[in-house]
Amino acid sequence: MNIEGHSAVVTGGGSGMGAETARRLAGAGAKVAVLDLDEAAAARTGAEVGGIGLACDVSDAGGVEDAIARAREAHGPARICVSCAGIAPARRIIGRDGPAPLDGFRRVVEVNLIGTFNVMRICAADMAGLDPMNETGERGVMIATASVAAYEGQVGQAAYAASKGGLVGMTLPVARDLASLGVRIMTIAPGLMETPMLAGLPGDVRDRLAASAPFPRRLGRPGEFADLVEHIIANPMLNGSVIRLDGAIRLPPR
Template sequence: MDVKGVGALVTGGGSGMGAATARALAAAGARVGVIDLSRETAEAVANEIGGLGLACDVSDAATAEAVVKKASAAHGPCRLLVNCAGIAPAKRIVGRDGPMDLADFETVIRVNLIGSFNMLRLAAAEMTAAEPLNAEGERGVILSTSSVAATEGQVGQVAYAASKAGINGLNAPAARELGRFGIRVLSIAPGLIGTPLLLNMPEEVQENLAQQPIFPKRFGKPEEFADLVLHIAGNPMLNMETIRFDGGLRMA
């Protein structure tokens, strides 16, 4: 799919990999809706790239429906959805104060997994109703952000790992269901990426973590994630997969 001139939505677009993806898509000619929980950061990135800034809790059905409609009115139907919105609080199943509060687990699942599906269903509805973009009948691409934690989650990551495993689990049934409409569904599983979460850690911690990938011995760059998004969008044979983006990292 050629992204030039098409409507694209990027959740978590106010920072990190989402912001880098929004910038890359805009540079490639896409008409980008930047979605973030923070209106300020969404609008800041949108103003920078000539897009549309939209404040939204992706796990809320009504709010998500409203922003998708607003983006569609401005840019045409969504043809590319990139789900980057997510949270990663660490908490043990049984800690010093007893068992994990069930609400903590629910919150992560709601934002990361339900939020991603919420946006997937709304984008898919727009894509299925739109005209094909090319002779092959392609109508759109839905791409969600997973994590290597989906299969190699560490202590304290039970909620996060479960949410990302759920995202991976969406690929096959969603791709099978939507394939007849010319819609591809995939996820990217990043490893250690140089976002503010990691870059604000003590330098010695960063140096230790950066040695864990096989090669290169560094954090991945948000811009490299964005490059992969563009490649996936443009390569019609990529479908129903979770693509690791981690430099060969295998978590201990």
């Protein structure tokens, strides 16, 4: 499908890969609603791309319904939904102070997995009510952001890897659920990307991680993520699968 003229929702659009995706979609002519927990960041990207920025926690059912209703009022129902909102706190299952608190694990799954499903269910319902765009019956496309940690989570990443593994697992059944409506879903599993999420790591750790990618020997760039988003939107045969975007990296245990 073409991007131009369509309404798009990008979660986590206040920063990193989400912000770059919002810029790319707006540059291609989409009307973009940026959803982010960080209200100021959402507003900043929303204004930058000539769209709207909306504060919302993706794990909150009512909050997402409200935010998408406001996006719908402003731009019409979205045909493009890209979920980038995510968190990545590290915590081993047992630490010096005993077992990991369950709430920490639960929060990561709530934001990364349930939050993505939450946004998708509302966007998919909107897409279902739209007319098909072309003779193949296509109505829209949704993209989730997993991680290579879904396959080779490192020490301290049990919650993060479980949440991203959940996204990998739901990609095919959601594509099957929505196939008769002409709505596609794809998941991107990035390797190590140069975004604020990784900026928290010490420089030498980042350098070591970057050098561990076979080729190219560097961190991925948000623009390369946005390239793939654009291609997924354009290519109707991409559906129900996960694409690694990782320069052949395989994460070591730590």
